[in-house]
Amino acid sequence: MFGELTILYRDEYFIAVDKPSGLLVHRSFLDKREVYFAMQMLRDQIGQHVFPLHRLDRPTSGVLLFALSSEVARIASSLFSEHKISKRYLALTRGFAPTSIEVDHPLKFKHDKIADKFADKDKPAQEAQTTFNCLHQAVINKPLGKFPTVRYSLVECFPKTGRKHQIRRHLNHINHPILNDANYGDNKQNHFFQREFEMNRLMLFAKDLTFVHPITERSVHIAASIGEQELALFEKLGWPHQEDAYQLEKTDEPT
Numbered sequence: 108m109f110g111e112l113t114i115l116y117r118d119e120y121f122i123a124v125d126k127p128s129g130l131l132v133h134r135s136f137l138d139k140r141e142v143y144f145a146m147q148m149l150r151d152q153i154g155q156h157v158f159p160l161h162r163l164d165r166p167t168s169g170v171l172l173f174a175l176s177s178e179v180a181r182i183a184s185s186l187f188s189e190h191k192i193s194k195r196y197l198a199l200t201r202g203f204a205p206t207s208i209e210v211d212h213p214l215k216f217k218h219d220k221i222a223d224k225f226a227d228k229d230k231p232a233q234e235a236q237t238t239f240n241c242l243h244q245a246v247i248n249k250p251l252g253k254f255p256t257v258r259y260s261l262v263e264c265f266p267k268t269g270r271k272h273q274i275r276r277h278l279n280h281i282n283h284p285i286l287n288d289a290n291y292g293d294n295k296q297n298h299f300f301q302r303e304f305e306m307n308r309l310m311l312f313a314k315d316l317t318f319v320h321p322i323t324e325r326s327v328h329i330a331a332s333i334g335e336q337e338l339a340l341f342e343k344l345g346w347p348h349q350e351d352a353y354q355l356e357k358t359d360e361p362t
Contacts, residue, residue: 108143109127109130109148111148111152112122112124112125112126112145112148112149112152113125113332114318115170115330115331116172116278116327116329116360118320118323119172119175120172120175120176120179120187120322121172121175121179121183121320121327122133122149122153122157122175122258123170123171123172123173123316123329124145124149124170124173125168125169125170125332126145126163126167126168126169126170126171126313126332127168127172127307128165128167128168128309129165129166130135130143130144130145130150130165130227131143131144131145131165132144132146132149132159132162132163132165132171133146133147133159134146134147134332140345141236142301144256145159145171146159146173147174147254149200155175156175157172157173157174157175158174158175158176158177158179158180159171159172159173159185160172160173160180160183160184160187161172161269162310163232163313164272164275164311166287166308166309166311167196167309167311167312167313168308168311168312168313168331168334169196169232169283169312169315169331170313170315170316170329170330170331171223171313171316172316174232179322181319182322183321185215185320185321186318187255187269189273190257190267190268191286191318191319192316192317193265193315193316193317193318194265194266194313194315194316194318194319195263195264195265195314195315195316196263196264196265196266196274196311196312196313196314197261197263197264197312197314197353198261198262198263198264198274198310198312198331199258199259199261199262199276199280199285199286199309199313200219200260200261200262200283200285200286201258201259201260201282201283201284201286201293201296201309202258202259202260202282202283203244203260203281204239204241204242204244204260204281204283205239205241206237206241207235207240207241208238208239208241208281209236209238209239210233210235210236210238210239210277210280210281211230211235211236211355212235212272212277212280213231213233213234214232214235214270214271214276214277215230215231215234216230216232216233216270216271217271217272218250218260221226232279233268233270234265234268234352235268235270235273235276235277236267237264237265237266237267237268237273237274237277238264238265238267238279239262239263239264240262240265241260241261241262241264242258242260242261242262242346243260243261243341243344243345243346244258244259244261245258245259245260245344245345245346246258246259247259247303249294249303251299251300252295257296257299259286259344260283261344261346263314263325263335264278271290272290272297272356273354275288275290275291275311278291279291279292284296285307285309285310285311286300286310287300287301287307287308287309287310287313288309289309302312304340304343306337307334310344312331312333312337313331314330314331314333314353315328315329315330315331316329316352317329324326330354333350333353337351344360353360
């Protein structure tokens with residue numbers, strides 16, 4: 108089902124891959140029947156142990172960073188806990204999203220029925236902030252429900268905190284859910300999108316990761332691909348189809 112992982116960055120301390128949509132990061136007893144995991148695949152591919160520094164939802168594709176030793180993993184953990192790493196996502200959403208919006212909306216922890224069986228269900232909501240910028244908009248002149256047309260937006264997302272499903276939940280909170288989001292999306296929009304474009308994946312991409320290397324102190328920018336099928340879809344919507352059009356240019360995470 109999955110071939111070799113595409114390596115986006117590697118030095119003696121870190122390695123980053125382009126995780127495909129549908130691939131789990133690591134083994135979980137919640138997915139006992141699954142046989143493919145990014146961590147094990149990468150370990151077998153390069154012949155050494157790797158240590159995941161963060162997670163991506165199974166349906167999300169993009170940059171996934173690993174440490175190459177437990178010591179480096181311990182040092183690098185502060186990049187995430189102290190918000191010293193910039194993450195940029197792209198999302199295809201329902202409707203015309205605002206030009207720019209800062210969402211500051213606390214999120215309750217999402218419990219897994221099995222893994223979090225004994226966790227505190229009354230834990231207060233945790234602070235969560237995400238900045239969204241609308242890059243492109245498109246209209247499909249076909250009716251859907253009570254609306255005469257279908258509207259989409261391509262949104263870049265900068266999460267400032269790292270709550271579970273944060274981007275997906277925040278976009279749903281502002282009524283611009285991601286296309287093909289089975290948990291937080293619009294079923295009518297999802298079914299229309301799947302029929303119209305024959306694409307079933309969650310339209311969320313972990314596009315860029317930027318940080319100051321904790322060992323070399325150099326700035327590191329890692330960019331993932333969007334995919335030929337997805338770029339072709341963007342072109343159908345009237346947006347630039349070149350991969351370079353969706354790269355992080357000279358702008359950094361909003362402050």
